[in-house]
Amino acid sequence: MPTELSVGLVEPHGDATNPGxxxxxxxxxxxxxxxxxxxxxxxxxxxxxxxxxxxxxxxxxxxxxxxxxxxxxxxxxxxxxxxxxxxxxxxxxxxxxxxxxxxxxxxxxxxxxxxxxxxxSGALAEALRVLGVHRLAIATPYIAAVTARLVRYLREHDVETVSSEGLGLLGNIWRVTYGEVVEIVTAADRPDADALFISCTNLPTYDVIEPLEQALGKPVLTAxxxxxxxxxxxxxxxxxxxxxxxxxxxxxxxx
The missing domain is CATH 3.40.50.12500 (Rossmann fold)
Known part of the structure; x- marks a missing residue:
């Protein structure tokens, strides 16, 4: 029988029925x-x-x-x-x-x-399929050669990159600020883009997704x-x- 203390507590880890x-x-x-x-x-x-x-x-x-x-x-x-x-x-x-x-x-x-x-990247391809996105604008922290590989990958999934903007960084990507993220995404947007993607798991994006979607009027996906x-x-x-x-x-x- 649960004690008064245990009622409403959330277990802090996964288990067989709720895996991590x-x-x-x-x-x-x-x-x-x-x-x-x-x-x-x-x-x-x-x-x-x-x-x-x-x-x-x-x-x-x-x-x-x-x-x-x-x-x-x-x-x-x-x-x-x-x-x-x-x-x-x-x-x-x-x-x-x-x-x-x-x-x-x-x-x-x-x-x-x-x-x-x-x-x-597999998750990105699936998310684009779910949303019906075929024309994508991308914002990346990468140099041009790395961004070009992303464009090629998207093409293999029948997604056209209509524009791309890169920061040209060779390291310390996690130090990029929310303000810099917003700036590069805004620069990457095009009217013919169905959605935008912000690449790199080392780029902070959690708090800017909804404001960007409201400002741009389209889905914004992040790594x-x-x-x-x-x-x-x-x-x-x-x-x-x-x-x-x-x-x-x-x-x-x-x-």
Missing amino acids: IGVVAPFDFALDRELWRWAPDDVSLYLTRLPFFTTPVTVEMAVAVGDRRALRRATRDVLTPQPGVVTFACTSGSFVGGTQGEYVLRRTMLEAGAPAVSTT NQVTMWAALRAIGRSAVGGGRLLAATGRLSAA
Whole structure:
């Protein structure tokens, strides 16, 4: 029989009926709190980071972050608390190899023992499909060569990039401010864009999504948003937060 103290308390971790989420992140990921903000109070995130190496944020770094051996080991490490899904929380690392490369990442995690898997770029493709987006504007912190790989990945999913703006950063992306994010997204927007995407899980975006959507009149998707949206869907849960993506999928779930 529950005590007076226990009534209304929320368990602080997942269990067999309410599993948590295993998160494999790059070594430089600095926005753990962003991911937690999307999670319901009773869903835990079990984070592990890939090995550190000193490389600027280039195409070569994106390829290195997606190294299969490191990803396999990280996946096995994060399985100890028995998450219901493991997600690879890195945008560039999951789009740099195109759709085939993203598939290989998911297969690697499954082969390592993950019960279900997702990646940031795979989640983006699914979110665009759900919203019916075919023409996209993108804002990134990357140099042009990395942004070009994202454009190519989107093309493989039959999504046209109508415009793109990049900050040209080679590191310390997590230091970008909300003001800089708003500025680059506004610059990237075009009337013919169905939606906007803010790339990179190391870019802070949680609090600017709804204001940007209201100002621009269209969906605004972000890397951490779609990452958590997809991972939570995999365990039968919904993300906590705003934005047209969550509203749209909420309506679908209720139908």
